[in-house]
Amino acid sequence: MTCGACVGRVEKRLARLPGVTAAVNLATGRARVGHPAGLPAAELVAAVEAGGYTASVVEPDRPAGDPSADGRESRSERIRLAVTAAFALPVLLLSMVPSWQFPAWQWLCSALALPVVTWSSAGFHRRAWQGLRHATATMDTLVSLGVVASFGWSAYALLWGGAGDPAMRMPFSLTAGGAGAAHVYLEAAVGVPLFVLAGRLLEGSARRRGGAALRALAVLGTREVCLREGGGERTVPVELLLPGQEFVVRPGERVATDGVVVEGGSALDLSVLTGESVPVEVGPGDQVPGAALNVGGVLVVRATAVGADTQLARIAALVAEAQTGKAKAQRVADAVAEVFVPVVLGIAVGVLGFWLGAGADPRAAVTAAVSVLVVACPCALGLAIPTALLAATGRGAELGVLVRGPEALESLRRVDTVVLDKTGTLTTGRMTLTGISAAEGVDPERVLRLAGALGHRSEHPVARAVAEAARQRCGELPPVDGFSATAGLGVRGTVEGRAVRLGRPGPGVDAPVLPAALAAADAEGRTSVLVELDGSPVAVLTVGDTLRAGSWRAVHRLRRLGLEVVLLTGDRPGPARAVAEELGIRTVHAAATPAGKAEVVGQLRSAGRTVAMVGDGVNDAAALATADLGIALASGTDAAVGAAGLTLVRGDIETLVTAVRLARRTRTTIRANLLWAFGYNAVLLPLAALGLLNPMVAALAMSASSVLVVANSLRLRTWRPGSGGNSGRARADH
Secondary structure, three states: OOOOOHHHHHHHHHHHHOOOOOEOOOOOOOOEEEEEOOHHHHHHHHHHOOOOOOOOOOOOEEEEEEEEEEHHHHEEEHHHHHHHHHHHHHHHHOOOOOOOHHHHHHHHHHHHHHHHHHOOOOOHHHHHHHHHHOOOOOHHHHHHHHHHHHHHHHHHHHHOOOOOOOOOOOHHHHOOOOOOOOOHHHHHHHHHHHHHHHHHHHOOOOOOOOHHHHHHHHOOOEEEEEEEEEEEEEEEHHHHOOOOOOEEOOOOOOOOEEEEEEEEEOEEEHHHHOOOOEEEEEEEOEEEOOEEEEOOOOOEEEEOOOOOOOOOHHHHHHHHHHHHHOOHHHHHHHHHHHHHHHHHHHHHHHHHHHHHHHHOHHHHHHOOOOHHHOOOOOOHHHHOOOHHHHHHHHHHHHHEEEEEEHHHHHHHHHOOOOOOHHHHHHEEEEEEEEEEEEOOOOOOOHHHHHHHHHHOOOOOHOOOOOHHHHHHHOOOOOOOOEEEEOOOOEEEEEOOOOEEEOOOOOOOOOOOOOHHHHHHHHHHHOOEEEEOOOOEEEEEEEEEEEEOOOOOHHHHHHHHHOOEEEHHHHHHHHHHHHHHHHHHHEEEEEOHHHHHHHHHHHHHHHHHEEEEEEEEOOOHHHHHHHHOOOEEEEOOEEEEHHHOOOOEEOOOHHHHHHHHHHHHHHHHHHHHHHHHHHHEEEHHHHHOOOOOOOOHHHHHHHHHHHHHHHHHHHHHHHOOOOOOOOOOOOOOOO
């Protein structure tokens, strides 16, 4: 495919099959096709081939833009361009510099031009002929007609128009002016294919760079894995690794697949998956993703997912899906490009007829018509949006933002309200010790040590939180004798000769300080645990969910971007209000059921808001699906991720700010591309029709147009979160 008209043609061919829908992407050369289960893929391929194109079914594990195939294609294009330049440059120089024109120079130029018009332009002629056979016209039709018309007029002038005189000298003009038939037009005949081939080579190279992120994901996985079996080790291809098997990861190696650490401790570099440059410490029991780089000690990992089920494979699939999709604006641009070529053909015929009817020089009339054919550029229209989305989705994956499709990016840039779940989104979702209030004369650290020892024997999450805090602060915990647990009341036992009870506070706790601590914990919506030693209350431990490290920054940055932030949680009003006050969120909806969350989101949308819902749990899935855009944390449940259009790989709410800024920068890039694509044609087509453009100059301008659009999109590949795209609408209610 070479332009937006090709896109429309392929989509229409596929849509003729019963029950088939298709979205074709010019930048990636891929089509996402929905079809009945009983329709074989061979029929889809045959439909595309019937339209004059080639097609094949994409292998699930093959990255977009196979590097070897791209390399072969690029090498072939470079060879064709080099040969074309060798023949075309002498023709251009002799045609443009009259002082260099020697006797019979025009006959030498015609001989040099013949291979360019035939062999170099064969692809244009072949695709134009295929289009003619199927009653369609594309960019290649315009190029082919321009080349044939230029060379045909030159041949006529040489043989019958007086230009064959060996003594002829020909001035060069940047416009369509000239004197009669004794004028050859070989510079346009060779310049058009030369500049178009050069432009497409640059454009293809830029498009391949735009898809580099996805190809990089595909090669991150390891090829071999060191299995641990029966006390020994053996190396096997990674394809033979099965869930449940254990494998060894040494320093400097990548983790072969998703798994859980069973032995050893190390630091893992997760930057390829999350964009986070700081290594993460892992040990026994910790989950590790495939492709993470081991930068510390030796690990033994038990595989939990392999192949297409791994986190890396899911990321690659999401990016590929996003890059194959089509934005609404792209459908409009493709529709314009589809009718653009027939309209340009009509304009060229009209220009030729008008000039001849007005009594103008036939050479000038042909020049103007050829210039119209050559300067028109539907390629820029077809590439303006998909190349920007290609670069943006690839860059997003590098920064830890997975976009399910271009529709998600479109929705994100329009969002004005962000609804945030609390537990697991703004908070860690894990119970931790948040405070110790001890009675006068009681050592808080000793109380924590005794309580932690008792809590270590319990399975209750509150007791486990106390035990974890005690281990971190006090080291190894003492043994417990006579442990017993009473449902709803707590646990008790003997630790270092002291009778210890850990449980729910009862009425009438009269130890100084403790009633105030209980009241404060209740006001904050936290859980209070009373510690008794030898039957006397000595301390209150406060346990609760804690905020994620970047929650405060994320909320305030979202507001600075002009977004309204709403807290929506199924938790009690107390904890919800405490979190909202700490983060500066004014609108709070607490104690919401899953259906209630979806209802709140629906009400906001009914009020004219464009809503993004951020959540991580099963209870958020309905709200995620109801919102204009659902955003899930990768650490969340499969239900939440499945209902979301955008996934934050790091599990860090701060990444949402990056996603918003990237979406806005992408919007700016697309607008600039479309402005250039439409503006270029709107300005240069009239100039060509008026005879103010030489076809060679027109070909150069047309090639540059596509290259500039792709180059502008590629700027997104190096975009940094702090480099722009963060402007927002000021809101007085902040």
